[in-house]
Amino acid sequence: GNNAGRNWDILSDWAIVIICLLYLPDSVSQSFASTAEKSSEVTLLIWTHPFSRYRRLPDCQALYQVSGCTLTDDWRAYPHADAVIIHHREIATNVSELPPEPRPRLQKWIWMNFESPTHSRGLWRFEGVFNLTMTYRTDSDIFGPKPRLVVWVISNWSESHARVLLYHQLSRYVQVDVFGRAGRPIPGDSGSDSLVRLVSKYQFYLALENSQHTDYITEKLWNAVLAGAVPVVLGPSRDNYERFLPPEAFIHVDDFATVRELAQYLLLLRRSPARLQRHLDWRRSYRVHQPSFWAEHYCTACVAVKNAKGRTDVVTDIANWFQS
Structure with missing residues (x-):
């Protein structure tokens, strides 16, 4: 839809800005600087427009006072381009979409991807292919923080829900974009992929349950996890959440005396990529598993029934147990 197109326009334009501003680690910055010294300008070739949607390329000098940076999407520039920016989605299933080999001497290939690992197919195909990475991860060669908070x-x-009260208080201190039936429509179709794609553009996702009960943790949490955002949770206790996720994988509202302190912490993480990365490092050691509704639940029940053969247990006091 048009909204989706505009959102991807924002994402890709922002990604180009990151390139123009050269937000690089020192070693990478120096290598680009030395290249620029030898030539009057650096040419960056955009190999494919992200998600196959054409966008006018910016004038880095006019918009951001960045001199010596020429952007082009004309493949004829390939032989003399200093670097080629290649967006993952267009090459994920077809390696033949990569630029031709052999690549020009000293040319850098930049892997650009702002999707979460869950939505990045075919990563194994590109071992040893790229020279630089540009993603939302703080340990990328070219770090592009998610553009929205x-x-x-x-x-x-x-209005009687605790989560709505929290939203009203939090939005006094930070911008909170609201989507869904109670907010703006989610770009794209109504499927879960569109929701995860939307959330992937943000650093934090409010995973606020409509009621607080033991183990009542819904898809709200997993939407954030799948999208690569840090969930800010309101629900059962922190200890309860830690039965499902590592302690650093989420931010619990109960960790803060006031909503203002929570907002200040989110803004601190926004300014400090190293601190933010602490909430993301757990992904290196764990794999996210998303159950398939309802098939997996039915099959899990089969296993439970097999294990319970011969037993005649009865669940007593189901109301108090479930509501606790």
Whole structure:
């Protein structure tokens, strides 16, 4: 849809800005600087427009006072381009979409990807192919922080809910973008992929449950995890969440005396990529598993029934147990 197109326009344009501003580690910055000294300008070839949507390339000098940076999407520039920016989605399933080999001497190939690993197919195909990485990860060669701060997707809005009160208080201190039936429409179709794609543009996702009960942790949390955002949770206790996720994988509202302190912490993480990375490092050691509704639940029940053969247990006091 048009909204989706505009959002991807923003994402890709922002990604180009990151390149123009050269937000690089020192070693990478120096290598580009030495190249620029030998030539009047550096040419960056955009091999494919992200998600196959044409966008006018910016004038880095006019917009950002960055001199010596020429952007082009004309493949005829390939032989003399200093670097080629290649967006992952267009090459994920077809290596033949890569620029031709052999590549020109000293030319850098830049892997650009702002999707979460869950939505980045075929990564194994590109071992040893690229020279530089440009992603939302702080340990990328070219670090591009997610352009937006906090998002909340909500369908059931009630002023009496604790989560709505939290939203009102938090939005006094930070911008919170609201989507769903109670906010702006989610770009794209109504499927879970569109929601995860939306959340992937944000650093933080409000995973706020409509009621607080033991183990009542819904897809709100997993949407954030799948999208690569840090969930800010309101629900059962921190100890309860830690039964499902590592302690650093989420931010619990109960960790802060006031909503203002929570907002200040989110803004601190925004300014400090190293601190933010602490909430993301767990992904290197764990794999996210998303159950398939309802098939996996049915099959899990089969296993439970097999294990319970011969037993005649009865669940007593189901109301108190479930509501606790």
